[in-house]
Amino acid sequence: MSGLHLKDLSKRFGNFTAVDDVDLTVPHGTFVCILGPSGCGKTTLLRMIAGLEEPSAGAILLDDEDMTPVPTHKRNLGMVFQSLALFPHLTVGENIAYPLRIRGVDKNGQRKRVEELLALVHLPGYAARPVSKLSGGQRQRVAIARALALSPRLFLLDEPLSALDAKLREAMQVELRQLQQKLGITTIVVTHDQREAMTMADLVVVMGEGRIRQAASPIEIYRKPADAFVADFIGSTNLLEVKADRAGRAITLGQPIAGLSLPKGMASGLVSIRPEDVHLAGSANGAFRGKVTFVRDLGGTIETFVEVGGTTIVAVTTPRERGDIEAGTEVGVTLPAESCVVLKQ
Amino acid sequence: MRREPPRTIADYTPLAFPAIMLIIFFVVPFSTMIAVSFFRRQQGGFYTPDFVIDNYGRFLSAFFGGVLGFSLMLAIMVAVICVAIAFPFTYLLTKTSRRVQIVWLVCLLSVLSLSEVIIGFAWSTLFSRTAGITNLLVAAGLMSEPQALLPGFGAVLTGMVYQALPYTILVLYPALVRLDPTLLEAARTLGASPLRGFINIIVPALRNTIVATLIMVFVFALGSYLLPQILGRPRHWTLSVLITDQAIYQSNMPFAAAMAVFLVLISLALVGLTLLVGGRREATA
Numbered sequence: 001m002s003g004l005h006l007k008d009l010s011k012r013f014g015n016f017t018a019v020d021d022v023d024l025t026v027p028h029g030t031f032v033c034i035l036g037p038s039g040c041g042k043t044t045l046l047r048m049i050a051g052l053e054e055p056s057a058g059a060i061l062l063d064d065e066d067m068t069p070v071p072t073h074k075r076n077l078g079m080v081f082q083s084l085a086l087f088p089h090l091t092v093g094e095n096i097a098y099p100l101r102i103r104g105v106d107k108n109g110q111r112k113r114v115e116e117l118l119a120l121v122h123l124p125g126y127a128a129r130p131v132s133k134l135s136g137g138q139r140q141r142v143a144i145a146r147a148l149a150l151s152p153r154l155f156l157l158d159e160p161l162s163a164l165d166a167k168l169r170e171a172m173q174v175e176l177r178q179l180q181q182k183l184g185i186t187t188i189v190v191t192h193d194q195r196e197a198m199t200m201a202d203l204v205v206v207m208g209e210g211r212i213r214q215a216a217s218p219i220e221i222y223r224k225p226a227d228a229f230v231a232d233f234i235g236s237t238n239l240l241e242v243k244a245d246r247a248g249r250a251i252t253l254g255q256p257i258a259g260l261s262l263p264k265g266m267a268s269g270l271v272s273i274r275p276e277d278v279h280l281a282g283s284a285n286g287a288f289r290g291k292v293t294f295v296r297d298l299g300g301t302i303e304t305f306v307e308v309g310g311t312t313i314v315a316v317t318t319p320r321e322r323g324d325i326e327a328g329t330e331v332g333v334t335l336p337a338e339s340c341v342v343l344k345q
Numbered sequence: 346m347r348r349e350p351p352r353t354i355a356d357y358t359p360l361a362f363p364a365i366m367l368i369i370f371f372v373v374p375f376s377t378m379i380a381v382s383f384f385r386r387q388q389g390g391f392y393t394p395d396f397v398i399d400n401y402g403r404f405l406s407a408f409f410g411g412v413l414g415f416s417l418m419l420a421i422m423v424a425v426i427c428v429a430i431a432f433p434f435t436y437l438l439t440k441t442s443r444r445v446q447i448v449w450l451v452c453l454l455s456v457l458s459l460s461e462v463i464i465g466f467a468w469s470t471l472f473s474r475t476a477g478i479t480n481l482l483v484a485a486g487l488m489s490e491p492q493a494l495l496p497g498f499g500a501v502l503t504g505m506v507y508q509a510l511p512y513t514i515l516v517l518y519p520a521l522v523r524l525d526p527t528l529l530e531a532a533r534t535l536g537a538s539p540l541r542g543f544i545n546i547i548v549p550a551l552r553n554t555i556v557a558t559l560i561m562v563f564v565f566a567l568g569s570y571l572l573p574q575i576l577g578r579p580r581h582w583t584l585s586v587l588i589t590d591q592a593i594y595q596s597n598m599p600f601a602a603a604m605a606v607f608l609v610l611i612s613l614a615l616v617g618l619t620l621l622v623g624g625r626r627e628a629t630a
Contacts, residue, residue, distance in 0.1 A: 052530050072533040073542075085531035089549045099535035150536065 002063050003027040004049070004154065004186060009058035011044050018044040020210035022058070026203065031180050032188045033197035036207035037233065042190045045207070046158055049188065050079050062153060077154040078147030082162060084139055086131045086146075092118075093127030096146045103150065117145040120179070137168050144176070148183070155180070155187040161196065173199040194234050198222070206230050222274075228343050231272040238275065238313050242342070243268045250342070253309040258287055259337035270343045277339035278315035280304060281332040282325055288313075288333040295327055306333055382602035392599050400603035409587070409604070413611065416567060416583040423505045423566035424559045430506070431513040432555065436547065438514075439521045450518070453511040461508065465575035468504045469495055472576070500576040505569055509562050516561055520554040560616050567612055584608050 004026040011019040019041040026032050034042040047053040049060060051072035060067045067075060087095050096117055097110040105113070111127075118124050121141035126134075134142065140160065147155065160176075161169045177200040180187045191197055197204050198218045205215045206229075214226035225231035228239060242250045244262040251257075252271060262269060290308035297319075304315045304325060313333060325331060351357055385395035403409075438449055459467075471477050472494035479491040494500055528550060532542030548555070570585035584604060592601035 050530075050534055052533070071538075072530075073536050073538050075534075076536070077534060079531070079534040081527040081531055083525055083527050085525060085527040087528065087531075087546055087550060089552065098532070098537075102536045102541070146535065156534075 003030070004188075005061040005064075006045075006049070007059045007061060009045070009048060009060065010056050011041070011048060011053060012056045017210050019048065019055075022207075022210075022212055024205060024212060024215060026186060026188070028063075028186055029184045030186055030202045031177065031200055032186075032203045032205060033201035034188065034190045034205045034207060035194060035197045035233075036192065038192060040207045041210040042192075042207050043158055046156055046188060046190045049154065050077060050156055051075050075154075076150060076152050077156060078150070078152035079155075080140075080143045080147050080157040080160045082159040084143040084163075086139060086143060088131060090131065091127065092123070092129050092131060092134070092142050095131060095142060096127075096149055098146065099149045113149060117149060120148070121145045122175075136164050137172065140164065140172060144179070148185075151185075153186070155185045157187070157189045159190055159192070161191075162193075169193075169196070170199075176200060204234075206233060208233070224341060225272060225343070228270050228272070228345070231270075231341065231343060236275055236314065237272045238278065239343075240271045240273070240311065240313075241268065241345075242271045250340075253288060253311060255287060257335050257337060257340060260335075260340050260342070262342060266342075266344075269345050271335075272341045272343055273335055273339055275303065275314045275316040277336060278313060279334040279336065280306065280315050280317070280325060281334065282329070287335065290331055290333050292325055292327050292329050292331055295325065304331075306331060308333055378602045379606055381598055382606050384599045386597055386599050400599045401607070403600060404603055404607060409584075412582070412584050412587055413608070415581070416585070416608075417611065417615070419501070419505070419573075419581075419583060420563045420566040422502060423509055424562040426502070426506050427509045427513040427562045428517075428555060428559055431510060431517055431558075432548070433543075435514050435517045435521050436543070439518070439524075440526075450515075453514055456507075456511045461569070461571045462575075464508050465504060465572050468500065468507065468572075469575055472500050472503075495576050496578045496581070498577065498581055501573050501581050504572040504576045505566055508569070508572065509565055512565060513558055513562050516558050517554065520551055524551065556619060560619060563615070564612060567608070 004024075006022055006024040006026075009019060009022045010017065022045060034045060036042045044053060048055050051067070051070065055068060058068075087098065090098065093111075093114045096114045097105075100110045100113055114127055115124070118126055121144055123138060123141050123145070126138070126142075131139065131142065140163075143160070147157075157176075161172050164172060173196055176189075180200075189196070189200065201218055203215060204218050204221045206213045206221060208229045214221055214230045216224075216226075221230065221234055225234060225237075231237045232239065240252045242252045242257070242262065244267055245251050245256070248261040248264070249256045250260040250262050250271065257271070260271070288308045290306040290313065292304055293307050293312065294305040296303040296305075300318070301316050302319055304317070306313050306315060315333070380394075381392065382400055383396050383398065384392040385397050386392050386400075438446055441449075474491050474493035477491065477494060479488055479494065482488040483491050524547070528546055529539065529542045532546045533539060537545070567583075568585055570583060570589055573582050573586055585608075588601050588604045588608070591597045591604065
């Protein structure tokens, strides 16, 4: 099968298991984001794919070829490091030409390829500049160009945009995605920023405590989280404890959620509902009654914190679809069954 | 933090103490030495104020030229060997665990507590025929009978490298510890083997550090005068040995001073040349 296959990959450091039995198939040309909180093993996983860490168990297959015993410098991959790792004593052009020099490409060929790559990352004419004279975004582009110089089979990026300010980061996310689509290269990005993952990825892999919690398309991850960890990590959500009554209906906060029942054999669990799916009614008609404790008006959206039976439910609305609800008023809260995701506890 | 330049005399007062120390302990003695180098020597060990350049004239002989050349060559060799050994060693040291690093650094610091005399006599024992390392080689069957490895050039070089190596490592250590470890990893992902990446990324990235270390070890080795006497033959004596000999045993202060001044000028010229060459390469890079 063509593509990258991680087969039961594990990495232990002493007693600590950084990556625990990861099994993942990435079809050729896919943009993958490995997403997770710090310390979840995502960087270790990427370093194993690059050959910079040796797996404790398992194998890495690329187009059915076992890469596990191949040393890093023979894997033909491009990697962008969090620190970027640009060579400080070389110019922009020399940095990008370094892998070509290693392969023995002649000077003319080097110059041509460098110009091509600089045009690709929108930095034409920068070849002669010293690396130290570049801005953060420009250094980023140079690191990307250098990693792509040999048209690698795999493009790996470790938190590549974390050093940039928010605006530039969003612009670079779009640019990186367009670049990947243009080149059709299998790309794996490690990030802790879920917005980044949602923007760029075909496949989002959520990791927690060394394990893959869910691997799916961004919208599926958002709409159908596999467990409470994923639901909580991706976006913000309301997690409510539910119990099944004798008829199997989902009971939360002392009341049933209209139209929602728990799967057979499940006595209790959690319900995840996104804040934008929670409906509020000013006239206090709705399934649940609550009191508004706090309103955060962000201009574009309004977050309303409603206390229902000791639990706070957050609702997000746009200013248009919502009347004046102020802190202290009584409201009715509706949780539409079609937006509720039932999770195991 | 204050960034504007000092304006009044009072702003310069923090500089007063180091400036006074530098004048009393460096400028004054060095000026005295320069003055003495032009004085006339009296038979019997004294000298009178005068202005003669005979002392420098006498220096421009084949004998002293040879000694000067030998001293510079020895110092350069010590510097190059020390950096060639210490750089890879220190690089590998920074890759080890914190505890291993501390043990190594403490051991190196303890070598610094040995005086030149102790180092000299320790090596003269190790290189001797009766109790030296050749006895171990004989015991191991690698040699037929023990040999004396001293006096000789190899012994002088070994002793001086041994003495200068801890300094070299301690000077290189901070720069290598601060070096971004992903530089080599990046080189590896770009197709360079670890050794190749080390040679064409790590070494050039730290070129300034290496040049500064070479100069430091060179200057350090130039001043050595005990080890060449203990471990070498008279033809392995450095200019420092001759200066001591003239100043103390021949009581010829003006000539000793002239040689010292000459040595300082030559070393300064070499250091300047190194910096110039390094700086020019920087500009073209």
